[in-house]
Amino acid sequence: MSVGDRARDALARLVDASAAERILISIASLVLAIAVGTVLILVAGRMTTCAPSSAVYYFNVGFCYDPVLVFDRLFLGALGDPLRGGWSPDGQFAITMRETTLLIFTGLSVAMAFRAGIFNIGTQGQMVVGGLAAALGTLWASPFLSGVTGTLVLVPFGILVGAVFGGLYGAIPGLLKAYAEANEVITTIMLNFIATGVTLYLVSDVFKDPNSPANQTVPLPDYAQFPALLFGARQDFSLYALFFGVVTLFALYYVLEHTSFGYDVRTSGIQPEAAEYGGVDAAKTIVSSFALSGALGGVAGALYVTMVIGKFQSGVPAYGFDGITVSILAGNNPLGVGFAALLFGVLKSGTTAVQFATDVPPQLVGVLRGLIILFVAMPEFFRLIGRRLVKPTDQSKTIATDGGESNE
């Protein structure tokens, strides 16, 4: 058996793996990533210098960085040290939850497009547009209301505005793809730059807060921001938002699996020719999938504005790009996005925790994060590739290639 054969067999096994097997594979990958990371930390710890008293000793060899401590901070630290007693929702855990919430929406945005067979790199731009729109919309509406009613109306209003504008911005590459056959990867990347540039101009000029040197809008009034629940307001996290995110996970799952729109989307995503045969309007499906994807990105932007920073400020962190990883990690399954977002949220917030507790340079922590994501994502990634590679050569597809190409 040649190497190629064995690789192909392994790929085929991966493609056919059941849900339980896939979870096992993910856990094994995580363990493996930690093992490799441990080696890296030890090696890096040998190559730097530190006071003998601050070094940690394994088998009588001194290391400057302690892998146990690093991974303890990275995971348990991010979760607010649940094993130590006196656990409180405030602190690092709230930050983890905040990151998770935002990543749920950007992850869903990418996953939604993926399921329709579209690669939406533009979630970031849609998030930026949605964020600015939410801020401006809320600022415009806030003088009319105040107090609890203000919160009850303005927060959903802000999210709605973010969703609408994110959706409209997402519809642009959709229209370009559907009616001008423009490759969505290129257009969405360009639209990201346009979104960042235009919003920077707007908040540094037209909508700039005159009382602030920064490029930002006037802060939203307190009553127009996400109310905190259980968590302290300082952590910029609201349990309502997380709850909303979880509801959205299930809602998107329902839409994809139980509605005719979802049926059209999934069919177009995996077999466009069959979708066409089944009467699916390809152009309409592309545009509406893109709009829905953009709307989810827009919601992420609105949450970032109304929950995290309380205003729109240029330089929105790259949650949109992280969403791509989250979605791939989740195999583009909306329910999986929840877990992937949590893992990603833990890693992001854990990075800060590691930096508080150790001298490990942030770059090394970045490497560890990258390792974990790479290891966990790779099996899914190979599954995605494998579905294309293994099937066409071993299955039905060959029949179609015989001379069928001349009809294309």
Added chain:
Amino acid sequence: MATAVHLDGITKRFPGVIANDDVDLSVERGTVHALLGENGAGKTTLMNVLYGLYRPTEGRVVIDDEERRFESPRDAIDAGVGMIHQHFMLVDPMTVTENITLGNEPTKWGNLAVDRDAAREAVVELSDKYGFDVDPDARVEDISVGEQQRVEILKALYRGAEILILDEPTAVLTPQEVEELFEVFEELTEQGKTIIFISHKLGEAMRAADEITVLRDGRNVGTVEADDTTREDLANLMVGREVLLDIEKPPTETGETILSVSDISVDDDRGVRAVDDVSFDVSAGEVFGIAGVDGNGQSELIEALTGLRKPKRGGITFRGEDVTKRSRQHRIDSGMAYIPEDRHERGLVMDFDLVENAILGSQHNPAFESGGRIDWNATRSHAEDIIEKYDVRPPNPEAISESLSGGNQQKFIVGREFERDPALVVASHPTRGVDVGSIEFIHEQLLELRSRGVAVLLVSSKLDEVQGLSDRLGVMYEGEIIDVVDPSNTTEEELGLLMAGEHPDDDDTDVSAADVDSVATGGESQ
């Protein structure tokens, strides 16, 4: 003469399908051999086995009297086998020389740099040797398709190919380029090269080949000398005539006109006219058959009728409504059922289970959907009904479509389409790749629909099938319906002639040079 290629009992199985079934093929050195057959006959699969892209399930590949086991095309190239694919594998912005030597460049300075001069010289020498007229410094994107093809051939020769396989080489060429290609064939064989080319066009096989092997349903149904055969014989070999159980066809009353096609013209994906000014009607309670060798515009015609392809000209009236510009969904909703010729690409979503596939095309039908929500329970029982009534095995609605055998996949599609309660059934090769028992069943079901007053448009390249089932039979050749006959009063020989493009009323039935040209180029000459 020595045997250059000997394929001995090649069988290639894919899950659920036998693409090649015990195929023997011998090609003499220095000859041109045409591999003729319809789409799906297994020509490309067989050549992919010879080129090392597939390993045969059974059988031996013998090159120059030596048995070979190719792990990859690289092994085949090392053994002197080169393949020119239908879609050229050239790098457009690079020059002819760069493309030909790519991956095998002559080097200088101890393998550090490409020796461009030596490369250019080698290419010039090679192209002079075979009388090829190519500019070694031209960019591939700037030269014609015919020249690109010659670059591909040079690429194979540069790698030391003695045996050249060409997959449908004429499909992309103009008539003049086809003629030039055949001259290249002559030059190559004179210098001892062996050529195998794949085609489904009778005329060009007769024109260019010394020997012709016809494949049908993965089997070699005959190897003939090009000089000793006629186009009718080849057409008959290609479509075959399996002995079918007698088709009992009770007389029915035809009703109103259901489908009316007037002066329709359709282009294929390359923008070449595939259907030219075709008109016909199909009435309720009637089977209208379209016979013809594959690739004469049937696929494009059917796609235009069912709403998958926009016609260039002409009109389609369905149940009294002009549907020419209406969507596919609209046509489904107004009662047009469609069994597509390609079940793997169109008919089923292979990753979906049968429940999900049961509503492909009726996902917006109120029977299964209300307020945007799909009623999966109703869908499941619908799938179970189809499975039971059409004897789909395994009888498990949760089975992923891909896991079913070809025949069962087809029965499921047939069931789904027939259960739509259609006014018209468009059946394109409904029994292709289906076992005999299922064929009979599908035929019975088609006639059952006919007796219920459903209009049936049947396209098949199986002569006995269209002849046995049709009430009227149109023969399609080169994008035109050249005649509509009463199948019960027409002999197979007459049909064979029509399918070969020779109208019995024509005086000139010779294969003249002009005729060959028009055969070789498909619809392009029009």
